[in-house]
Amino acid sequence: MQVTAIIIVIVLAVAGIGAFAFLNFNKEKVGLPSNYQSPAQETQQGQTPAKESSPSARTAPSGCTGTGTVTFTSPPRKLEDIEMILPLGMMSSEHITPTDHQYYYIPNWNPNPQASDLRDALAPADGVITSIQRMPSWTFYSKQGLEDYRMEIYHTCTFYTIYIHLLKLSPKIKDAAGTFSDTKSVPVKIPVKAGDVLGQASALDFSAHNSEMTLKGFVIPQHYSGEPWKIHTVDPFDYFAESLKSELIAKTERTSQPYGGKIDYDIDGKLVGNWFVEGSGGYSGTTSGQYNYWSNHVAVTYDAIDPSHVIFSIGTFTTKGEGKQFGIKGNPDPATVDKSSGMMKYELVNYDYNNGGVGQNWDRLTFASNLKAVNKDSELQGVVLLQLIEDRKLKLEVFPGKTAPDVTVFTSNAVTYER
Numbered sequence: 001m002q003v004t005a006i007i008i009v010i011v012l013a014v015a016g017i018g019a020f021a022f023l024n025f026n027k028e029k030v031g032l033p034s035n036y037q038s039p040a041q042e043t044q045q046g047q048t049p050a051k052e053s054s055p056s057a058r059t060a061p062s063g064c065t066g067t068g069t070v071t072f073t074s075p076p077r078k079l080e081d082i083e084m085i086l087p088l089g090m091m092s093s094e095h096i097t098p099t100d101h102q103y104y105y106i107p108n109w110n111p112n113p114q115a116s117d118l119r120d121a122l123a124p125a126d127g128v129i130t131s132i133q134r135m136p137s138w139t140f141y142s143k144q145g146l147e148d149y150r151m152e153i154y155h156t157c158t159f160y161t162i163y164i165h166l167l168k169l170s171p172k173i174k175d176a177a178g179t180f181s182d183t184k185s186v187p188v189k190i191p192v193k194a195g196d197v198l199g200q201a202s203a204l205d206f207s208a209h210n211s212e213m214t215l216k217g218f219v220i221p222q223h224y225s226g227e228p229w230k231i232h233t234v235d236p237f238d239y240f241a242e243s244l245k246s247e248l249i250a251k252t253e254r255t256s257q258p259y260g261g262k263i264d265y266d267i268d269g270k271l272v273g274n275w276f277v278e279g280s281g282g283y284s285g286t287t288s289g290q291y292n293y294w295s296n297h298v299a300v301t302y303d304a305i306d307p308s309h310v311i312f313s314i315g316t317f318t319t320k321g322e323g324k325q326f327g328i329k330g331n332p333d334p335a336t337v338d339k340s341s342g343m344m345k346y347e348l349v350n351y352d353y354n355n356g357g358v359g360q361n362w363d364r365l366t367f368a369s370n371l372k373a374v375n376k377d378s379e380l381q382g383v384v385l386l387q388l389i390e391d392r393k394l395k396l397e398v399f400p401g402k403t404a405p406d407v408t409v410f411t412s413n414a415v416t417y418e419r
Helices: 039-044 138-144 171-177 242-249
Strands: 006-011 084-086 102-105 119-122 127-134 149-156 159-166 185-192 197-201 204-206 208-210 273-277 297-302 310-314 324-328 344-355 371-390 393-400 415-418
Touching (some): 127 159, 159 197, 310 344
Parallel strands (some): 006 159
Antiparallel strands (some): 006 204, 006 208, 084 102, 102 204, 119 197, 127 149, 149 159, 273 297, 273 415, 297 310, 310 324, 344 371
16 A cells, blocks of 8 residues: 555455454464464565555555545445444454454355355445455465455545455456466556445455544554554545445444444553554564564453443463453553553453343344443453553553462563553
């Protein structure tokens, strides 16, 4: 991606990254290769947009025209092909910080899709496809006669959309793109119209980004240079024609505004928001090709579906790269914690979603209204100690399997995180 722009990212979340993770599937279950790299790591190796020296230092790609936003007159897939939408800000085993894309699930979603399970992915507005990249997990999908692509569409030079994990490209687009070499991005100039079929997908991720707007809830935007679109994320619903917007909102699992979700929660000098191991290189890390770049991430923030619920999310719980999310017993607000709070001790518990906080737990496969996150206080998973030692430095140590009385002080295993 070469622009500081409004991106709508449509990630067809298959292969255990994204949507699969939220439905309790992992990379082993869906066969991700051991050398799988996230988009952040591909970025570092020049296979997706290069890092930029500052949050606004991007260059528009060849083929785009004009600036500003456009109105989306087509949904990213047919309305009848949308069972439910998960909002921006979801977290999972490989998305420790809130995600910059939504998730669009088809009815009767199959985590191991066959060609017959796929549904069309549609361009939301006129534009030009500027790059297509084959994702590393294409080798897994090739067994089913499928592939796996990432696609960027620029609607103007400051407003664009991205589709990831298109398991099939439309014949027209595939012919125009030519030959793909491993996972390198192929620059193209393929014009599309609103509603054009781009390809086919199973679960679908979708997000919007505006280069003329930078989110205020990231204390140090440069930490996200490996995924430079992230700091320009906006609520995708805001760009749909009103008739479509209301129909899409009716399918989202989030019932609080902003209905499309939110990803930036940092408050300078407070615990709330995203943190990275000190000196690790921010969001993407500094180790090129490192699979579990998220192992250095921590987020203490709010649930994407039920923002009244606080989540502790960590990339290394018991082993490096073992990403986990927990509720915190008592549901304390991290926006109230600062240096003066001293050492905080939180008990980490499992949680689930159910309808209105009572009744049957959500199956995560079908739409449910009025979901509420509920802590399972009896399912204690461990303890975390946290202390803001500076406004932008956090001392943290997790104690898996321990109870509050077991833990009294930091040990030599404590780790310093930074904004």
